[in-house]
Amino acid sequence: MSLQNKKILLVIGGGIAAYKSLELIRRLRERGSAVTAVLTQGGAEFVTALSVAALTGEKVHTHLFDLTTEAEIGHIALSRAADLVVVAPATADLMAKMANGHANDLASTMLLATDKRVLIAPAMNVRMWQHPATQRNIAQLKADGVIFIGPNDGDMACGEYGPGRMAEPLEIVAAITQALAAPAGPLAGTRALVTAGPTYEPIDPVRFIANRSSGKQGYAIAAALAAAGAHTTLVSGPTELSPPPGAKLVRVETARQMLAACEAALPADIAVCTAAVADWRPEIAANSKLKKKGDGPAPALHLTENPDILATLSRHAKNRPQLVIGFAAETDDLIANAKAKLVRKGCDWIVANDVSANTGVMGGDNNTVHLITAKATEDWPAMSKADVATRLAQRIAETFSQDLGNQAV
Numbered sequence: 005m006s007l008q009n010k011k012i013l014l015v016i017g018g019g020i021a022a023y024k025s026l027e028l029i030r031r032l033r034e035r036g037s038a039v040t041a042v043l044t045q046g047g048a049e050f051v052t053a054l055s056v057a058a059l060t061g062e063k064v065h066t067h068l069f070d071l072t073t074e075a076e077i078g079h080i081a082l083s084r085a086a087d088l089v090v091v092a093p094a095t096a097d098l099m100a101k102m103a104n105g106h107a108n109d110l111a112s113t114m115l116l117a118t119d120k121r122v123l124i125a126p127a128m129n130v131r132m133w134q135h136p137a138t139q140r141n142i143a144q145l146k147a148d149g150v151i152f153i154g155p156n157d158g159d160m161a162c163g164e165y166g167p168g169r170m171a172e173p174l175e176i177v178a179a180i181t182q183a184l185a186a187p188a189g190p191l192a193g194t195r196a197l198v199t200a201g202p203t204y205e206p207i208d209p210v211r212f213i214a215n216r217s218s219g220k221q222g223y224a225i226a227a228a229l230a231a232a233g234a235h236t237t238l239v240s241g242p243t244e245l246s247p248p249p250g251a252k253l254v255r256v257e258t259a260r261q262m263l264a265a266c267e268a269a270l271p272a273d274i275a276v277c278t279a280a281v282a283d284w285r286p287e288i289a290a291n292s293k294l295k296k297k298g299d300g301p302a303p304a305l306h307l308t309e310n311p312d313i314l315a316t317l318s319r320h321a322k323n324r325p326q327l328v329i330g331f332a333a334e335t336d337d338l339i340a341n342a343k344a345k346l347v348r349k350g351c352d353w354i355v356a357n358d359v360s361a362n363t364g365v366m367g368g369d370n371n372t373v374h375l376i377t378a379k380a381t382e383d384w385p386a387m388s389k390a391d392v393a394t395r396l397a398q399r400i401a402e403t404f405s406q407d408l409g410n411q412a413v
């Protein structure tokens with residue numbers, strides 16, 4: 005695992021070991037990582053923002069209420085842009101804030117807002133480390149999934165001896181490498197393919213046939229699968245959405261491009277087809293813009309059928325994903341149509357949702373879905389698309405933790 009092109013967000017807390025973080029930045033940068041630093045008020049007592057900026061080659065972030073970045077909600081953007089958040093040194097104070105969900109400065113707010121994994125290198129006096137309060141915080145942070153490196157035993161700057169010395173920069177580099185190599189989560193080691201959004205089917209260079217799909221549900225599913233540890237590729241038609249964290253995004257326009265991108269993403273263990281792929285496309289896409297011809301008749305559009313991506317993946321001779329999930333957006337006879345679709349397409353599960361105009365599902369943030377498998381229909385309550393995604397990822401993870409050869413429940 006290389007650290008080339010990795011983005012590390014480094015929080016430098018207020019401990020004597022902060023000087024070692026300067027060395028850490030050097031070691032990360034020589035391995036090709038970009039380091040963005042947040043220096044706490046305490047941290048700035050030990051190392052200067054100037055040193056940190058010179059070594060990272062970037063502006064150092066120090067204040068929550070920095071108007072320029074906060075106009076763009078800078079603390080959220082900071083926490084989402086990184087591949088990994090590293091806190092070194094992690095002081096007793098910073099750990100207490102993290103364990104208790106405080107958000108009263110830039111570092112703690114960013115740490116609460118992040119959706120990325122967090123690795124901490126604690127450093128403090130041995131008595132501070134052994135104090136029951138710190139030990140409670142350590143237990144909480146471990147339960148929250150925070151990764152620890154160190155502290156080491158040894159002589160301390162304060163003259164005492166014991167656990168509390170921050171891990172050496174190269175030890176931290178090794179821990180970062182390991183954390184980035186092995187995604188955590190119940191779907192770690194699996195590959196997922198998600199399709200999302202509409203397709204655009206060209207009529208001529210400026211016109212196309214499209215639909216009202218926003219892509220929100222598919223993007224949320226890609227993010228949830230990636231968060232569960234799956235190596236996730238999202239193949240997306242045109243949308244207004246930001247790339248989902250942790251997933252590889254492949255942008256396409258037409259159904260045929262979407263199918264080609266899906267084929268390129270195989271083999272995959274899981275395929276979730278949420279894209280609203282146009283059933284038909286104009287048989288001929290004109291090379292030049294079609295012109296009005298006086299009072300002549302309007303041009304007729306001759307449509308031809310597009311490839312069926314869900315059916316193709318479900319019946320893939322060479323690389324059928326172990327679990328293929330389709331979405332059925334229906335306006336009438338939801339369950340009956342969705343069940344028929346499950347059989348027709350040959351997929352394992354169908355997530356059915358009613359997209360009638362009055363539901364607000366198309367383009368909206370909420371969804372009411374029914375999960376249809378070969379054996380049962382589950383009616384899920386109304387919830388946000390993000391919650392549908394998380395619940396679906398959980399169901400997929402449960403299935404994959406059972407007998408893989410028997411997973412189409």
Ligand SMILES: Cc1cc2nc3c(=O)[nH]c(=O)nc-3n(C[C@H](O)[C@H](O)[C@H](O)COP(=O)(O)O)c2cc1C
Nearest residue numbers: 017018019020044045046047095096097098127128
């Ligand atoms: C000279 C000096 C050294 C300190 N070293 C540490 C330390 O190694 N670890 C620690 O947890 N706190 C240490 N502290 C206390 C922290 O600086 C203090 O708790 C501060 O509020 C932490 O700021 P932060 O939350 O921004 O990290 C030290 C304080 C002083 C004055």
